[in-house]
Every structure is written in structure tokens, then in C-alpha cells.
Amino acid sequence: MNVIFWDFDGVLMDSNAIRNTGFEKVLADYPPEQVEQLLSFHKANGGLSRYVKFRYFFEKIRNESVMEEQITILATRFSVIMKDLLLNEDLLFSETLDFVKRNQGNYKMHITSGSDQEELRYLCESLKISYLFDSVHGSPTAKIFLIKDLIDLHKYDHSKCVLIGDSINDWEAADANGILFMAYNSDEIVKSKTNYSFIF
Structure with a gap:
């Protein structure tokens, strides 16, 4: 991956x-x-x-x-x-952020969110986590197209990409782009869509 x-x-x-x-x-x-x-x-x-x-x-x-x-x-x-x-570092999940910090450089990592892009970039900069990611992207562009555009831009191999999300819309975005999906912090319906085991 x-x-x-x-x-x-x-x-x-x-x-x-x-x-x-x-x-x-x-x-x-x-x-x-x-x-x-x-x-x-x-x-x-x-x-x-x-x-x-x-x-x-x-x-x-x-x-x-x-x-x-x-x-x-x-x-x-x-x-x-x-x-x-949201400008509160206590709201950040230590489990996922610790993984990102440990593996910076081991993976290409992008934030692709349904949140407003300008707001998201502001929060990431203010909370000093922007440097951990290759890029930060959000709405109004739909997540399906955010991921497609990044794959096309960087010529990523679809088989070596995974989306980690918590909603059925995240699974749909992964499925539409032909990439793997991992559910995190999700209900059973979303977890059932997980097709890749990932250990933090």
C-alpha cells in the first residue's frame, strides 16, 4: 500500500x-x-x-x-x-495522528474530506498538522472527484491506494474510484464494507 x-x-x-x-x-x-x-x-x-x-x-x-x-x-x-x-487540539484522534506521524514518508497521504476546503486547510494549519500530509482537500468538490483528480494527477496505481473513512459515502467514493476502503470509528454497516485490514 x-x-x-x-x-x-x-x-x-x-x-x-x-x-x-x-x-x-x-x-x-x-x-x-x-x-x-x-x-x-x-x-x-x-x-x-x-x-x-x-x-x-x-x-x-x-x-x-x-x-x-x-x-x-x-x-x-x-x-x-x-x-x-473546532480549533481545539484535544479533538484530534491520537491513534490516527500517531500513525500518520510514525509513517510520514512511508506513504503518500492526502486528506480528502466533505468539509469545506478553506476551513479545513485553516484548521490543519492552525492545529499544526498540515505538514504531515501531502495535500489537504475538501468541498465543494465531491470526495469521489477529489480522489479521482489526485489519482490522475499523481498517476497513482489504484491497487495501491486505500481510503480510510467513517461513513457510507466514504465507501462509495472508494468504490467509485476502484480503490480499497477501510472503515474507522464506524457503525456496523460501514464496517461491513471494509475490504482491507489495516493496523494502526
């Missing part, structure tokens, strides 16, 4: 619960039962971007059209909240 694509939330950082808080704060003016529906969708689809989730909230839960500008405004508010709440 030469290349590792890392998910961020729930794999490198214990941030999923805080992401829930972000959606609650940004959508505080909407009916609580609708926000709960979004949170259920968010928890089941951790690897999708907030842009997709906000659009789902309006189009599928509220059954109304939404302008791209409104999605951008909500995503920006969400990012401001995240930059404040």
Missing part, C-alpha cells in the same frame, strides 16, 4: 457532534422537527458536503427551491462557527 486518502471528521478529528451543533445554530430559525430531519440525514451521510446537506434541507425536507447564493451564505455561517469550535 503506497497511498492513503484520509477522511477528516470522525477519523482524524472527533468533530461529528460539533458539526451537529453547527447545523442547529445556522438553522435555528427553522422548525426544530425539520432540523432534526436534516441531522438524521447528516449523520447517515457524513461524507457529503454541507452544500449538499443544506440543499437537501430546502429541497427535500422543506420542499422548496433554494438559490445557490442562499446555500453559500448558510455554508459561510457554518464555517465561521466551525473555525471557532
Whole structure:
């Protein structure tokens, strides 16, 4: 195995619960039962971007059209909240980060996340972990395409790549790109998709 694509939330950082808080704060003016529906969708689809989730909230839960500008405004508010709440090194998973530190140079390692790319790079720089990875990538580009673009750019051998993630969307991104998948910190449904044993 030469290349590792890392998910961020729930794999490198214990941030999923805080992401829930972000959606609650940004959508505080909407009916609580609708926000709960979004949170259920968010928890089941951790690897999708907030842009997709906000659009789902309006189009599928509220059954109304939404302008791209409104999605951008909500995503920006969400990012401001995240930059404040996630700037905490205690939230980093020591198990995975220790592995990354021990193996820097042994693998090509990229972060490919559903989180906003600008926000993600800000957090990684501020928490002083950016140097551990060859690159850091996030939304609004979907993870499927982030991985495809990196494989194409670096001419990686698909058979020597693995994605480590915690959601069904991560498995889908790995499967779509013909690379191996390892579930970490995941429920049984996601764990059942694991096709590669990886020891930290």
C-alpha cells in the first residue's frame, strides 16, 4: 500500500457532534422537527458536503427551491462557527495522528474530506498538522472527484491506494474510484464494507 486518502471528521478529528451543533445554530430559525430531519440525514451521510446537506434541507425536507447564493451564505455561517469550535487540539484522534506521524514518508497521504476546503486547510494549519500530509482537500468538490483528480494527477496505481473513512459515502467514493476502503470509528454497516485490514 503506497497511498492513503484520509477522511477528516470522525477519523482524524472527533468533530461529528460539533458539526451537529453547527447545523442547529445556522438553522435555528427553522422548525426544530425539520432540523432534526436534516441531522438524521447528516449523520447517515457524513461524507457529503454541507452544500449538499443544506440543499437537501430546502429541497427535500422543506420542499422548496433554494438559490445557490442562499446555500453559500448558510455554508459561510457554518464555517465561521466551525473555525471557532473546532480549533481545539484535544479533538484530534491520537491513534490516527500517531500513525500518520510514525509513517510520514512511508506513504503518500492526502486528506480528502466533505468539509469545506478553506476551513479545513485553516484548521490543519492552525492545529499544526498540515505538514504531515501531502495535500489537504475538501468541498465543494465531491470526495469521489477529489480522489479521482489526485489519482490522475499523481498517476497513482489504484491497487495501491486505500481510503480510510467513517461513513457510507466514504465507501462509495472508494468504490467509485476502484480503490480499497477501510472503515474507522464506524457503525456496523460501514464496517461491513471494509475490504482491507489495516493496523494502526
